[in-house]
Amino acid sequence: MSHHQHRHCTWSSAALVLLAAIVMPGCGHKPAQPAGATSDPAAANDQKIVDQMEKMRARALKAPAGGAVEASDFAYYVTQLYVQGVTKRRTISPTLIDEAVKCLDDARMAKPDDAADLLARKGEMLLAAEKNDVGVGALRLSMAERPNLRAFKPLIKHYAATKATAEAEALCKKTLPAMKSDENRYIVLDECLKSGDATSPDAGLKWAGAKEINFYKARKRDLEARQAAAKQAKEAKEDDAKK
Numbered sequence: 001m002s003h004h005q006h007r008h009c010t011w012s013s014a015a016l017v018l019l020a021a022i023v024m025p026g027c028g029h030k031p032a033q034p035a036g037a038t039s040d041p042a043a044a045n046d047q048k049i050v051d052q053m054e055k056m057r058a059r060a061l062k063a064p065a066g067g068a069v070e071a072s073d074f075a076y077y078v079t080q081l082y083v084q085g086v087t088k089r090r091t092i093s094p095t096l097i098d099e100a101v102k103c104l105d106d107a108r109m110a111k112p113d114d115a116a117d118l119l120a121r122k123g124e125m126l127l128a129a130e131k132n133d134v135g136v137g138a139l140r141l142s143m144a145e146r147p148n149l150r151a152f153k154p155l156i157k158h159y160a161a162t163k164a165t166a167e168a169e170a171l172c173k174k175t176l177p178a179m180k181s182d183e184n185r186y187i188v189l190d191e192c193l194k195s196g197d198a199t200s201p202d203a204g205l206k207w208a209g210a211k212e213i214n215f216y217k218a219r220k221r222d223l224e225a226r227q228a229a230a231k232q233a234k235e236a237k238e239d240d241a242k243k
Contacts (some may be wrong), residue, residue, distance in 0.1 A: 068114045079125040146178075
């Protein structure tokens with residue numbers, strides 16, 4: 001990473017103070033526990049996520065230019081700050097999103113083969129941070145690079161939430177033919193069915209055709225039968241344990 005890039009992704013003073021408090025107990029004494037830290041599991045969990053994010057952040061900033069794995073891990077933990085509500089309970093550096101985006105973009109420029117995955121991670125993070133327009137844009141670019149479930153899932157859920165029916169159907173039509181395994185075909189069909197208001201596969205998956213609808217129904221019956229058998233076996237095992 002160049003001097004300019006390092007300057008762009010510098011640690012905030014607040015983050016340095018936080019990290020110092022975590023890793024420098026000093027003089028053999030245990031560091032003071034924040035008030036309520038031991039009695040508040042939510043606060044302890046929040047701190048754990050922040051600590052892990054800062055660890056991944058440091059790795060990403062120290063990685064050679066184009067560190068795709070490091071950039072992706074950093075972005076994942078920034079996403080978790082939003083997904084798990086940490087940002088609603090404590091102040092988080094406003095530069096984190098920009099830093100993670102820059103690391104992902106740098107990695108994408110260095111490793112074009114990883115573009116689809118990196119754009120999907122970027123889109124997930126931006127949607128979690130409620131930056132919907134740029135998040136959807138990143139997910140669409142990911143799908144344009146290579147249809148993939150990582151981008152498809154958050155994108156179809158966004159279309160469902162915003163009642164973007166035409167966009168959802170277009171995405172489904174584009175994604176399904178690219179899925180090579182039966183498992184992935186089923187996932188796409190299931191997510192597409194959930195994204196609409198239809199209550200039956202025949203109504204909700206008309207765009208896919210009779211062959212895919214029959215495949216979906218058969219697969220769903222098989223999955224439900226296996227789930228029922230597993231539940232029955234579990235209950236039988238619990239009954240035996242009680243005897």
